[in-house]
Amino acid sequence: MKPIAHLRNRLSNFPEVVALISFLLVFLFFAIKAENFLSLVSLTNILSIASIKGIFVIGVAILMISGEFDLSVGSTLAVAAYIFALTIENGMSVLLALLLALIVSALLGLINGLIVTKARIPSFIATLGTMMAYRGIARALGGGDFARFTGEKPYLFKILNGEINFINQLGTPAGSARMTIIWFVIIVIIASIVMTRTRYGSWVYATGGNREAALAQGVRTNRVIITNFVLTAVLAGLAGLVQFASRPSVDPLRGEGWELIAVASCVIGGIWLKGGYGTIIGAAIGIILLQMVEQGLILIGVDVQLFQATIGLILILAVISNNYLSRQ
Amino acid sequence: MIGGETVMSQEIGQPVVEMKNIVKRFGTVEALRGVDFTVEKGKVHALIGDNGAGKSTLIKVLTGVHTPSSGEIYFEGKKVTISSPADARALGIETCYQDLALIPLMSIWRNFFLGREIYTNLGPVKWLHRQEMQRLCCDALSDIGIEIRSARDKVGKMSGGERQSIAIGRAIYFGAKLLILDEPTSALSVAETRKVLNYIENAKAQGLPVILITHNVSHIYLVSDYYTIIRQGCKVGTYQKGELTQEDIADLITGTREA
Numbered sequence: 001m002k003p004i005a006h007l008r009n010r011l012s013n014f015p016e017v018v019a020l021i022s023f024l025l026v027f028l029f030f031a032i033k034a035e036n037f038l039s040l041v042s043l044t045n046i047l048s049i050a051s052i053k054g055i056f057v058i059g060v061a062i063l064m065i066s067g068e069f070d071l072s073v074g075s076t077l078a079v080a081a082y083i084f085a086l087t088i089e090n091g092m093s094v095l096l097a098l099l100l101a102l103i104v105s106a107l108l109g110l111i112n113g114l115i116v117t118k119a120r121i122p123s124f125i126a127t128l129g130t131m132m133a134y135r136g137i138a139r140a141l142g143g144g145d146f147a148r149f150t151g152e153k154p155y156l157f158k159i160l161n162g163e164i165n166f167i168n169q170l171g172t173p174a175g176s177a178r179m180t181i182i183w184f185v186i187i188v189i190i191a192s193i194v195m196t197r198t199r200y201g202s203w204v205y206a207t208g209g210n211r212e213a214a215l216a217q218g219v220r221t222n223r224v225i226i227t228n229f230v231l232t233a234v235l236a237g238l239a240g241l242v243q244f245a246s247r248p249s250v251d252p253l254r255g256e257g258w259e260l261i262a263v264a265s266c267v268i269g270g271i272w273l274k275g276g277y278g279t280i281i282g283a284a285i286g287i288i289l290l291q292m293v294e295q296g297l298i299l300i301g302v303d304v305q306l307f308q309a310t311i312g313l314i315l316i317l318a319v320i321s322n323n324y325l326s327r328q
Numbered sequence: 329m330i331g332g333e334t335v336m337s338q339e340i341g342q343p344v345v346e347m348k349n350i351v352k353r354f355g356t357v358e359a360l361r362g363v364d365f366t367v368e369k370g371k372v373h374a375l376i377g378d379n380g381a382g383k384s385t386l387i388k389v390l391t392g393v394h395t396p397s398s399g400e401i402y403f404e405g406k407k408v409t410i411s412s413p414a415d416a417r418a419l420g421i422e423t424c425y426q427d428l429a430l431i432p433l434m435s436i437w438r439n440f441f442l443g444r445e446i447y448t449n450l451g452p453v454k455w456l457h458r459q460e461m462q463r464l465c466c467d468a469l470s471d472i473g474i475e476i477r478s479a480r481d482k483v484g485k486m487s488g489g490e491r492q493s494i495a496i497g498r499a500i501y502f503g504a505k506l507l508i509l510d511e512p513t514s515a516l517s518v519a520e521t522r523k524v525l526n527y528i529e530n531a532k533a534q535g536l537p538v539i540l541i542t543h544n545v546s547h548i549y550l551v552s553d554y555y556t557i558i559r560q561g562c563k564v565g566t567y568q569k570g571e572l573t574q575e576d577i578a579d580l581i582t583g584t585r586e587a
Contacts, residue, residue: 009485199445199454202438209431216413216423218443276433 011325015270016282018321022268022314023289030296037299040171048176050291051184052161052243053261054284058191059235060262061283063228065195067208067275068123069263070229072112073236075134077255080105080237081244082138085147094154102237108134109233113226131259139252149248160245180242184284187235192280204228208275264311265290268318270326277326289314343402344369344506344537345390345421350399352385359385361561362399367506372528372538374548377558378581383541386558387508391423392416404505420505424495424512432484436476437465439483440498468501469494472530489520496527500534507531508539513547525551545577559583 011017030037037043056073063070080101087097108130115126141147161180168175195201206214207221215221236255244250263273265286271278293314294307345367352360360382367373377383388394390401392410401408403419410416416423423429430439441461447454462479469476474493483491492512499507509528513521528551531538540548545555555572557564557580564580572580579585 013482194453197456197458199447199456202434202442202445202456205434205438206431206442209433213429213431214442216425216429218414218417276431 008325015278015322015326016285017270018318018325019269019282019285019289022318022321023285023292026289026292026296026314030292030299034296034299037296039173040168040175041173042295042299044167044175044177046288046291046295047181048178049295050288051178051180052239053258053265053291054184054287055180055187055242056236056239056258057262057265057283057287058187058280059228059232060259061266061269061271061278061280062191062195062204063232064263064266064271064273065208065275065278066204066224066228067211068116068225068228069127069273070109070112070123070232071127071259072108072131072134073232073262074255074258075131075138076105076108076233076236077240077243077258078138078250078252079108079134079141079240081240081250081254082141082147084241084244085149085248085250086141088154089147089149089151094156098156098241101241102234105233105237106230109230110226112233113229116229117222117225135256138254142250142252144252146249146251148250149244153245153248157245157248161242162245178246180246183238183242188280188284195280200224200227205276208272208277210276261287261290264315267322268315270322272326341371342369343367344404346402347386347390348400348402350386350389350401351397352382352389352394353397359561360389360396363558363561363563365556365563366566367537367539368554369537370532370535371553372532372540372548372551373554373556374540374542374545374552375556375558376542376545376577376581378543381558381581382561383543383558384510385561387423387510387539387541390416391421391508420503421508422499422502422504422506423508423510424492424499425510429495430483430491433482435480435482436486436494437462437479439494440465440468440479440501444502464501469497472497472500472527472534474527487520488516489523492516492524493527496524496531500531500536504536506537506539508541510541511543512540513542514544521547543581545574545581549574549577557581 056077060070060073083104084097084101087100088094112127112130115121115130116123159179161178164177164179164181167177195204203214203219203224206217206219207224211221240255266278266283267273268289269278269282269284269286271283290311293310297307297310298304343366347363347365349362349364350360351358351362363382363386365386375383375386385394389396390410392412392415395411401410408419410419431442445454446457446461448457465479466476474497483494492509496507512524512528516524525547528538528540540552542548553569554566555577556566557577559581576585
């Protein structure tokens with residue numbers, strides 16, 4: 001059994017290995033089973049949608065590595081989208097509206113961080129509360145109704161989430177690759193570098209890995225946690241704006257359920273719920289995997305209702321495999 | 329060479345820390361009832377007592393976790409107020425708790441330099457010097473006789489004794505003036521215990537005073553220069569090596585024998 005133990009030992013240095021293997025298996029399955037799965041339109045569609053959610057997931061991933069999590073991100077996304085929609089519809093400059101929406105998102109994240117660190121309430125409870133509160137704010141902003149932007153799409157929308165024509169024209173039917181893929185890739189690269197090459201990244205892992213020890217070594221754990229809540233909220237807000245840029249309307253339920261999709265992506269990607277372990281790449285693979293499952297099931301004509309059941313199954317299998325590999 | 333200052337031979341025996349008449353009350357409970365405790369440079373001083381005797385409270389006063397109700401603390405001859413763990417650390421007091429010292433999921437070098445990373449400022453970004461820290465960490469550990477395979481290994485994969493060694497090596501490297509080890513040998517095998525005691529000897533040879541907190545005297549009997557015994561919040565006494573047998577100490581801990 002020694003070679004197996006050795007392999008396990010080596011693989012535990014790569015928390016994303018289970019996600020990567022699952023990804024390849026699922027990809028192969030649909031490539032064989034689902035007609036048109038390998039078409040340009042299908043693959044670019046998966047990537048474009050996964051990238052919007054992915055921007056959202058990266059924040060949740062960093063926060064989870066520091067040992068906290070945030071149920072309010074879906075509501076934050078909706079607040080940001082409403083603020084963006086209402087201010088530009090009322091004639092505010094798009095860039096200002098974008099900044100305003102992101103600043104408000106940051107404030108919502110700051111409130112989460114302060115509740116968790118100063119009032120010492122577990123993040124599950126604290127953000128369950130703010131999830132409802134922020135959803136209320138989003139509903140109030142929109143008067144319980146849709147908000148739309150009806151004018152000519154400004155150029156910023158194209159930068160945020162325009163179609164990438166030179167890719168889309170590579171096949172027929174044309175693909176649906178959007179700018180959000182580029183943003184997602186950039187955010188994944190920056191986040192990965194920050195987490196592995198900078199002092200902040202080290203402190204995030206330390207905060208999630210053993211908070212008392214980190215504190216004893218002089219890590220400002222509360223500052224790390226508050227920063228991560230703000231970062232998570234800003235990325236959630238950004239995801240809301242990017243989504244709005246491709247289809248300029250927002251409804252009161254926008255982003256609902258995304259917080260759990262994000263947690264699922266992170267956990268499938270090998271991040272521990274209690275923190276300290278996992279990678280950004282893992283979480284990114286996790287969300288693309290989930291989006292691929294959704295699209296694949298539609299293509300092979302399985303009832304969409306089964307999507308959630310499948311996700312649940314993948315989640316549990318991934319966690320069992322991750323535990324097997326990382327148990328020390 | 330190891331960072332930190334070398335203690336001149338004539339300084340050995342000078343007190344590094346003096347705690348005078350320390351009283352600590354929690355509500356109506358008097359956990360410490362006027363305890364004096366002095367640690368000298370270059371010596372290993374065992375602080376011994378049963379569970380709940382007050383030895384941990386005394387150390388928490390010294391490390392800024394608890395503020396004393398009354399009493400004075402002198403560090404290197406100067407009166408000090410230690411009101412937080414950061415204060416204690418700024419003075420050069422390093423504490424290694426068995427489970428609280430390291431982060432198992434992180435690599436050795438990240439643990440070693442945690443909170444004291446070497447980095448370059450790139451605007452707001454603190455870019456880590458990874459190679460340099462890995463090399464320095466290996467060198468510093470090998471200087472005190474600890475050989476590791478790779479600084480990139482995770483601490484969680486190491487044995488309890490090896491973990492203690494990393495914490496001790498870190499304290500020496502960063503020039504600690506006083507090292508406190510909480511139950512350093514509990515939960516260790518005999519071989520591991522021997523290794524850790526070796527590291528403690530090495531720390532002492534570097535001139536670093538060490539406080540060992542324990543309720544199990546057999547492990548630390550040989551390595552200690554002094555024993556201070558605490559019982560029910562009071563100091564029973566401080567004894568030099570050789571004054572007492574292990575049985576004497578055990579009797580004093582439990583109160584079967586009065587000092």
